Amino acid sequence: METMIRLGLLLLPIAGGTAVAGQNNTPAEMMACPGGATLTTECMTEAQYDELLAAVRGHLESLPETCTASNCPQADWAGCVLRMAGHDFMDFANGQGGSDACTDMSDPDNGGLPACLSSGEHGISLVEVYQNYCATVSLADFLVIAAEAVMMSTRARHLAQASSAPALDLKSSFRFGRTTALSCAFAEGRLPNPERGCTAVEETFVDSMGLTWTEAAALMAVHTLGRAQVSNSGYHGWWSDPENSRRFNNDYFVSLLAKGWVPERAISGNAAKNQWERSDVGRDTSFDGHEMMLNTDMCLVYSEPGPDGGPVLADVHDCCGWLTAQTIAGAVASNGGEYCGGQPPEPRQERQRCCGPQQGDCGRRDDPRGPAAQAVLNFAADETAWLEAFTRAWTKAVENGQTNLKSLGDCSAAPTSSTFTSGSPSNTATTSAEPDVSDTATTSTTPDAVTTQSTSGETHVQDKVSSFGVASFQHAKQDTLAIQGVTQDWYTANMSPATAGLATSLFRRLGLAQSAPADLSLNVLETHCGDALAASELLPLPCVASYTACDFSEGMLSCAEERLGGRGKCVVGDSTALPFESASFDRYVSNLGCCCTSDLTAKLSEARRVLKPGGLAAMSMRIAEQEGDTSFALTARTLKPFGYPPQPDREGLRIGLDLELLRERLRAAGFEDVSAWRSWVSVPLQTLDDFMQWNLGQPPVRKFLDGLNEEQREQALAALRGAAVKPLAEGAVQIGVAVVSGRAGSAP
Ligand code: HEM
Structure with missing residues (x-):
């Protein structure tokens, strides 16, 4: 290509x-x-x-x-x-x-x-x-x-x-x-060779990238995450224990100090690869649990044996990198009191505990002289100090060589x-x-955007369930699931802004952007359009000849009509039986429209039918039980002990858990070049009050709570408040979604 x-x-x-x-x-x-x-x-x-x-x-x-x-x-x-x-x-x-x-x-x-x-x-x-x-x-x-x-x-x-x-x-x-x-x-x-130890650190970080030694050390804590694998780099092991290797914390510094390290040469038989292995009594002796340091890590703290030696190198020096418990009191405290695999022993037993039979110390056991030793001691004891230096170092590192960088929002x-x-x-x-x-045009998902758009106050009688498990509005002909009490303003104020970013990405995936060639002249259909927020912010586009918004809800369509102001046609219709001629569109978009449809097969084959051969489709769907979902699934789980009704068991709500099956269903409907992946929609929230409003703003939840007696309602509300920890730590509720795209094949 x-x-x-x-x-x-x-x-x-x-x-x-x-x-x-x-x-x-x-x-x-x-x-x-x-x-x-x-x-x-x-x-x-x-x-x-x-x-x-x-x-x-x-x-x-x-x-x-x-x-x-x-x-x-x-x-x-x-x-x-x-x-x-x-x-x-x-x-x-x-x-x-x-x-x-x-x-x-x-x-x-x-x-x-x-x-x-x-x-x-x-x-x-x-x-x-x-x-x-x-x-x-x-x-x-x-x-x-x-x-x-x-x-x-x-x-x-x-x-x-x-x-x-x-x-x-x-x-x-x-x-x-x-x-x-x-x-x-x-x-x-140009990438630093670990074998060269602090010579490489100095050349790359200090001389070329302009970091101080303190900042270089702060940056190296990235090695807390992940591990080295022989198949990738020739080295082998974790810089920390496996659990800490998926937490971004100062454990890299704690590991360097509160464990003992001895040279390990010719890793996997390769004489060009030498590292340091953990030597204290707490080490994991299994192959998979191996912990290691590179020369470029060790040299920050430890020196070659003898007074005032240079940086240590695993293939050259025979010594043990360790420090007395008193010297690293802060690191031991950060390590839950653990020193070389246990409680600090008598001072005279420390060396044996940390180094075993390895002779010679890598530098002074109570006064480390590596070029960043003091910074490492400080960072092991004080995460705030480390994160400050890290943020400084990271910002320099990712901005080096760039001109014209701008702050977020400076457009x-x-x-x-x-x-x-x-x-x-x-x-x-x-x-x-x-x-x-x-x-x-991407819809803002800031808390402001979520809270400022509620205008109508209108209440509609619902007879359908939308992609979010909330009812949509009157005049639906199929999919009837009666849940009363959904307000249109809740959808337009909360769900629509939060999900429009995903809808925009579907449009973009289909090449619908300002920069696309104007001579494409595409006819675009969006089903489950809701209030058509994303389209209303994208249109007009030179490449779009016509845009048709279709939804089963007249209420939502009237919002769409208002937003579009003549830039599109609004048609009431069911996506499982579309009111359009076959092969009448070039692009088909459906954001979060597959989840709750009663007949996924019909929806997909209708999408294929109305597309011209070669036309492109992009669709997304919520995944009801995606691990890590802190939105509807969390609410449902929390309220279940109080009798909260389960989601209707719709195939479209689960199919995103099996992407291969999802791809297969698209192919069966007549699509080619199919791809499917999982993603997330975030609805930002900053306070417990935001979280409660998010929950109470969902009409089925409000309605359910209204039906409980006062005592049960208080308990259910307390349970919801207790469920806020994760969303608040993340600053958002996360809605798990699956996205799929494909090209209409020649045979419908
Ligand atoms: C002197 C500088 C550095 C050296 C010599 C070095 C060397 C290495 C080596 C040999 C590995 C093992 C790779 C593997 O086997 O998969 C590794 C892994 C890693 N490095 Fe570095 N690195 C340096 C700096 C950095 C920097 C600046 C970053 C990021 C900002 C970084 C992030 C990582 C991460 C996260 C891993 C774990 C990878 C994984 O789990 O797949 N390293 N590094």
Whole structure:
């Protein structure tokens, strides 16, 4: 497949560099973007940053919770994503490189990274998220945000256990506007070689990236997450115990200090790979539970034997890296009082406890002299100090080499857009130099947006269940499930703004953007359109000849009509029996419309029928029981002991749990090039009051509570308040969703 960049109206093949078209040498070539990826993000609001963060977090947290020495999927995936961002920015030197999404993926030092980027680690990869945003967010910005998302997620996991620990705030310092580089031949050989210890740390972090030694040490705590695998790097083991390897905390420093370390040479028989292994009595002697440090970690604290020695190297020095309990009192306290695998013994027994038979100390046991020793001692004792230094270091690292970065929401200037197309269907490839208005059209999911749009106060009689399990409005002909008391304003004020971002991403996935060629002249149908918020903010688009909004609810359609103001046609209709001729549309969108339909097969075959052959569809559906869902599923679980009615057992509410089955159902309906993935919709909330309003705003919940006696109602409300811990720690309720796309085949 030819690789192109598009600059204004010019279409240029990539020349030079290590990027060879079709060989996937750079992340940009691996992360295919169906409609063409923008090279520079022109605008990003706080809400859009939050949405991206939630989408990556959702992906990570969709992996099983299991974490043993042999299997800890969330640690692996988080580690890979964070390492990718690190490898991206560690090639910065002399004004070149940095967080530009470019690194030579054929370099053995990048071994293992393609898995979480695109080929799938534990079955998921970043490209599945990126494809929803690639039209407007540069890969360079996306890789930084993805790394921030895994750090935030794994920090939240830590905070759930250590509630008084300080929070991590990377959003305040985040700035967007990085440009994706499509080739970076200069990066070859720039990644630090662990064997070279602090010489490599100094060259990369201090000399090239401009960090202080304290900041370099703070940054190295990223190694708390994930592990080393022989198949990737030649090294083997965890920097910490497996459970801590999926928590973003200061355990890296605690590990360095409160455990003993001895050289381990020729890992897996490879003389070029030498590391340090844990030597104290608390070590796990199994292959899977192996703990290790690299020279580049150890040298921060420990020195070669003898007075005032240089940094330690595993293949050169025979010594044990350890410190007396008194010297590292702060680290021992952070380690729950544990020192070299147990309670601190008599001082004269400490060495034996930490080092076993290994002779010689790596430097002074009570006065470590490594170039960042004091910082490591401080960070092991004080997480606040570490997080402050880390945030400083991270911000420098991800901003090196970038000019024109802007704070979230600063969307004033609109530079000329350029896009990059690689490895994916390109009938929607873009050529426009115009800014994409869809950048500003994404619905805000800030608390403000959720609370300010309630205007109608109108109450309707319901006779249908919408995608969120709440009833929709009058005049439905099928799917009847009588739940009374749903107000239209609740939907427009809460669900619609929270989910419009997902709807926008479906439109974008179908190439419906300002930058798409105007001569495409597409007829677009949206079913389950609700109030058509996303479409009303996207339209008009040069590539769209007509837009038809269809819903079974006249109430919602009248909202849609008002919002669209003549930019689309509103038609009452059931998505399982659409009132349209066959082959009358080029694009079909249905946001959260598959979940509660009574007949998923009919819905899918109707979608195929009304599309012309070759037309594209994108649909999403809620997943009622997705692990980690803190929205409807949490409410239902919490109220179940009080008799809260179960969700209607609809296939569409569960099918997202089995993506292969979902893909199969689309193929059976006549779609080709089918893809399906899981994601999350976040509804931000900051206070307990927000959380209660979220719950009470759901008419079935309110109605159910109204039916309880006073005592039961108080208990049920107390239970709901008790369920707020996770959503509040995350600052949002998370709605698990599945997304699917496909191309209509020739035979309906
Ligand atoms: C002197 C600098 C560094 C050296 C020598 C180094 C070296 C390594 C090595 C050898 C591995 C094992 C990879 C594998 O086998 O999968 C690794 C893993 C990792 N590195 Fe680094 N690294 C450095 C800096 C960084 C930075 C700056 C970051 C991120 C900001 C980072 C993040 C990670 C993460 C998260 C892992 C775990 C990967 C996983 O679990 O898949 N490293 N590093």
